[in-house]
Amino acid sequence: MYGIYLARLPISAKLVCTLYLVGIGCGALAAFAQAATAVGLTPADVRASLAPEMPMTHIGHGEASAEREITLGEVSSAAKVWIRTPLLIQTSHTHLFGQTLIAGLLGLLFLFASLRDGLKALVLALPFVGTLIDIGGMWLTRFVSPALAGLVIAGGTLFALGYALIAIISLWQLWVPREARS
Numbered sequence: 001m002y003g004i005y006l007a008r009l010p011i012s013a014k015l016v017c018t019l020y021l022v023g024i025g026c027g028a029l030a031a032f033a034q035a036a037t038a039v040g041l042t043p044a045d046v047r048a049s050l051a052p053e054m055p056m057t058h059i060g061h062g063e064a065s066a067e068r069e070i071t072l073g074e075v076s077s078a079a080k081v082w083i084r085t086p087l088l089i090q091t092s093h094t095h096l097f098g099q100t101l102i103a104g105l106l107g108l109l110f111l112f113a114s115l116r117d118g119l120k121a122l123v124l125a126l127p128f129v130g131t132l133i134d135i136g137g138m139w140l141t142r143f144v145s146p147a148l149a150g151l152v153i154a155g156g157t158l159f160a161l162g163y164a165l166i167a168i169i170s171l172w173q174l175w176v177p178r179e180a181r182s
Helices: 011-038 043-049 072-078 085-110 117-143 146-175
Strands: none
Touching: 011 085, 011 146, 043 117, 043 146, 085 117, 085 146, 117 146
């Protein structure tokens, strides 16, 4: 774009781009781990988390409270979150701003990749579209039909796919010499 390409950037710019991509990648892995433990990774988990009514939790016979210590192995089944409407609003607010900002900065960096414009546009759109499908899917699952829970999984997957493609292509063009890429 305008004669500026990732491969031609000075070392300081390559370093900033690389560190940004690595930092966002670490954040994405942490987000995946949080989603896996707090909600789950299947449409059934998403449906349960976004159910209009709070799911009943089991309290064993003779237990005075539902609070108890759990082992690390029990975290994924015991730490599930029921997303009430105020939490859905808060989650939507922070994720729409945050994920759109991340996608925008990724896109700004990726504009300088050496790719055909149509392919570049397709890859650039993935994180934005993924975010809208993810958050929209949460609202549709909660207020329209639990059968739409798969949209949440699909949206998160599109965001992750977009990030992965942008990161891999960008890092390749930043650090692999042009001769080796041919």
